[in-house]
Amino acid sequence: MAEHTNGNGRRPTVQYGEETVERGAGGETHQVADGDQPVLTTRQGTPIVDDQNTLTAGERGPALLEDFHFREKIFHFDHERIPERVVHARGFGAHGYFENYESLADVTRADLFQRPGEQTPVFVRFSTVAGSKGSPDLARDVRGFATKFYTREGNWDLVGNNIPVFFIQDAMKFPDLIHAAKEEPDRGFPQAQTAHDNFWDFVSLMPESTHMLLWAMSDRAIPRSFRFMEGFGVHTFRLVNEAGRSTFVKFHWKPVLGLQSVMWNEAVKINGADPDFHRRDLWDAITRGDFPEWELGVQLFDEEFADEFPFDVLDATKLIPEEDVPVRRVGRLVLNRVVDNFFAETEQVAFCTQHVVPGIDFTNDPLLQGRNFSYLDTQLKRLGSPNFTDLPINAPKCPFAHFQQDGHMAARNPVGRVNYEPNSWEDGSGPREAPGVGFESFPEELAGAKGRVRPELFADHYSQAKQFYDSQEPIEQKHIADAFTFELSKVDRPAIRERVVANLRNVDEELAGTIADGLGLELPEATEPARPRVDGLAPSPALSILGNGPEEFRGRQVGILVCDGADNVVLDELRDALTEVGSQVEIVAPVIGGVLTSSGSVLGADQKIGGGPSVLYDAVVLLLCDEEADTFADDPAVRDFVSDAFQHCKMIGYTAAAMPVLESTGVARAMDAGVVELEAGEVGRFVQQCAQLRYWDRELDTVSVG
Numbered sequence: 073m074a075e076h077t078n079g080n081g082r083r084p085t086v087q088y089g090e091e092t093v094e095r096g097a098g099g100e101t102h103q104v105a106d107g108d109q110p111v112l113t114t115r116q117g118t119p120i121v122d123d124q125n126t127l128t129a130g131e132r133g134p135a136l137l138e139d140f141h142f143r144e145k146i147f148h149f150d151h152e153r154i155p156e157r158v159v160h161a162r163g164f165g166a167h168g169y170f171e172n173y174e175s176l177a178d179v180t181r182a183d184l185f186q187r188p189g190e191q192t193p194v195f196v197r198f199s200t201v202a203g204s205k206g207s208p209d210l211a212r213d214v215r216g217f218a219t220k221f222y223t224r225e226g227n228w229d230l231v232g233n234n235i236p237v238f239f240i241q242d243a244m245k246f247p248d249l250i251h252a253a254k255e256e257p258d259r260g261f262p263q264a265q266t267a268h269d270n271f272w273d274f275v276s277l278m279p280e281s282t283h284m285l286l287w288a289m290s291d292r293a294i295p296r297s298f299r300f301m302e303g304f305g306v307h308t309f310r311l312v313n314e315a316g317r318s319t320f321v322k323f324h325w326k327p328v329l330g331l332q333s334v335m336w337n338e339a340v341k342i343n344g345a346d347p348d349f350h351r352r353d354l355w356d357a358i359t360r361g362d363f364p365e366w367e368l369g370v371q372l373f374d375e376e377f378a379d380e381f382p383f384d385v386l387d388a389t390k391l392i393p394e395e396d397v398p399v400r401r402v403g404r405l406v407l408n409r410v411v412d413n414f415f416a417e418t419e420q421v422a423f424c425t426q427h428v429v430p431g432i433d434f435t436n437d438p439l440l441q442g443r444n445f446s447y448l449d450t451q452l453k454r455l456g457s458p459n460f461t462d463l464p465i466n467a468p469k470c471p472f473a474h475f476q477q478d479g480h481m482a483a484r485n486p487v488g489r490v491n492y493e494p495n496s497w498e499d500g501s502g503p504r505e506a507p508g509v510g511f512e513s514f515p516e517e518l519a520g521a522k523g524r525v526r527p528e529l530f531a532d533h534y535s536q537a538k539q540f541y542d543s544q545e546p547i548e549q550k551h552i553a554d555a556f557t558f559e560l561s562k563v564d565r566p567a568i569r570e571r572v573v574a575n576l577r578n579v580d581e582e583l584a585g586t587i588a589d590g591l592g593l594e595l596p597e598a599t600e601p602a603r604p605r606v607d608g609l610a611p612s613p614a615l616s617i618l619g620n621g622p623e624e625f626r627g628r629q630v631g632i633l634v635c636d637g638a639d640n641v642v643l644d645e646l647r648d649a650l651t652e653v654g655s656q657v658e659i660v661a662p663v664i665g666g667v668l669t670s671s672g673s674v675l676g677a678d679q680k681i682g683g684g685p686s687v688l689y690d691a692v693v694l695l696l697c698d699e700e701a702d703t704f705a706d707d708p709a710v711r712d713f714v715s716d717a718f719q720h721c722k723m724i725g726y727t728a729a730a731m732p733v734l735e736s737t738g739v740a741r742a743m744d745a746g747v748v749e750l751e752a753g754e755v756g757r758f759v760q761q762c763a764q765l766r767y768w769d770r771e772l773d774t775v776s777v778g
């Protein structure tokens with residue numbers, strides 16, 4: 073047998089007599105068992121005769137050490153897990169592309185932004201921050217929004233979040249922040265939540281976190297799904313054009329379906345009903361061809377703007393309001409392919425902030441500078457080898473060539489004699505530098521004494537927190553106050569609660585007062601701010617979720633509760649009308665086998681009542697009939713379905729026969745424009761109403777049912 077290799081990265085082939093076989097592809101078979109099934113082998117390719125029984129000495133005797141198949145199988149299984157990410161452990165990824173609307177050659181030489189209409193392949197991973205891999209999706213948390221662009225001039229990783237600011241200003245404090253946010257070390261809980269002493273102790277002592285805390289306590293931290301949230305690069309980056317001119321940039325992702333979040337009570341229940349709610353939503357949307365889409369926006373500004381801006385553009389606890397620097401939409405991101413293998417892609421993908429391409433550069437934001445060290449470092453620990461960049465999900469899709477070699481799990485092994493540069497070999501002398509083409513750092517002039525200091529403007533901790541709060545609609549402000557009150561009520565030590573409220577007095581007296589009342593706390597003295605607040609900042613409407621509602625129902629899901637005899641005509645009309653506006657329908661029935669409709673046909677169910685609570689839907693319909701209405705009205709799962717939908721301000725459609733259910737839940741007493749009767753030929757009004765997404769008056773008027 074002769075083995076032939078080649079140096080072009082192509083797979084070696086093996087010659088077995090006359091036959092040439094590709095080697096090591098994993099999956100190709102050399103023998104066939106019954107039918108067309110491949111033969112099960114060991115990792116060495118040895119065919120296995122029995123995969124059910126360990127080799128023993130005698131029928132009831134001890135297992136034998138020589139059972140290499142058993143030992144290899146268990147050994148590999150024992151090592152299946154790799155360390156989960158130290159933060160952002162729970163995530164979900166998908167493939168897609170980025171497409172330019174226009175050329176950005178005026179501001180950047182980055183190859184991916186040169187040609188209108190050009191597509192660049194991408195992989196995106198969404199995540200929560202604090203919880204471990206198995207934590208629920210609807211934790212109150214920041215969401216990661218990390219994008220790997222496989223450009224023609226190398227991979228660019230834009231590793232962002234769904235909130236445009238961060239808790240801290242200097243990377244030195246990151247381990248402290250994460251220690252405080254994650255489960256407490258002595259007891260190992262609470263999991264995936266910040267509602268505990270350590271977190272609030274830390275942030276109350278770090279007033280720079282105040283702006284981010286307002287975001288984290290807002291509904292931004294409980295998005296309806298990844299498809300309905302924004303993304304932000306957070307830091308100020310640089311774009312550099314062909315002439316070497318630098319322009320500052322902040323990156324934004326704008327969801328085409330608009331912004332939407334859930335309510336806290338809903339989030340808690342979703343976590344119980346479907347802890348995978350967000351990942352399932354993304355998977356379902358992509359697999360049904362309803363590809364999620366975002367627009368890439370850039371805020372571009374120069375040194376002069378940066379100098380005049382009242383805050384430091386290198387401070388990651390500050391944003392630049394869109395009203396001051398408009399977001400220019402330059403392209404779109406489409407996610408159109410789910411992963412083939414979760415581990416290989418979502419788990420092994422390694423984002424690094426220092427993965428930039430010519431034309432995109434860093435600024436001196438101290439948080440970004442720290443990240444540039446951390447990401448590369450963490451990948452080595454997590455993936456176990458400096459060759460993590462060769463894993464298919466991480467490898468560039470453009471040509472690459474270097475003299476780095478060997479190391480654990482080296483799979484791309486160069487052939488030939490030359491492995492250094494410069495060299496004087498004529499043939500196969502390897503890659504060379506590319507002056508004028510390769511990545512060049514922007515030659516920023518630097519001066520100043522070495523020291524551990526923060527720039528002066530970083531000391532402003534409250535101005536933009538106030539601006540964020542003032543930019544929210546009343547219902548959003550209420551949710552912020554509720555969230556602070558909820559979280560602080562889980563904090564044992566009163567001094568911590570007091571310190572948080574004392575800080576918040578610098579943001580908004582009314583907010584601080586409402587939270588103090590909610591805690592049964594006497595209003596403490598306000599903390600002395602390190603720098604006086606800049607007052608009179610105009611509210612920024614772009615910061616509100618509700619102020620930017622999509623006013624459409626596309627991409628949303630309706631749960632239709634049915635019983636035997638459910639009206640076919642109304643159902644068909646409803647389905648058609650909802651499909652027309654681009655939303656989905658799920659049937660919730662007493663048994664998963666479904667029901668017999670009024671026309672006598674079988675209607676299969678997607679969920680059994682109780683397994684499909686209304687928190688899983690954006691709106692609900694009660695398509696009931698007289699015979700079963702009373703039984704439904706007595707069923708606790710049905711009552712929860714209806715009263716939760718009402719409390720969560722969702723649109724409810726019902727047929728007249730559902731009245732007993734509306735009465736037993738108290739909804740009948742509180743009917744409003746969000747509760748719509750459905751009659752044949754009349755479903756349009758309900759579908760139109762759904763586009764409002766929620767009927768918030770119910771919460772503002774504190775109408776309660778149940």
Ligand code: HDE
Nearest residue numbers: 157159160197216217218232233243246306442446447450
């Ligand atoms: Fe991260 N962060 N981070 N981070 N981060 C990680 O890298 C770190 C920060 C963000 O889906 C880690 O591969 C430091 C800001 C996302 O794989 C680690 C600091 C923002 C993801 C790390 C920050 C982020 C991470 C853990 C303070 C928004 C998940 C595992 C200076 C702009 C990426 C890993 C994925 C992951 C370090 C702060 C976003 C340890 C030191 C600010 C989306 O390297």
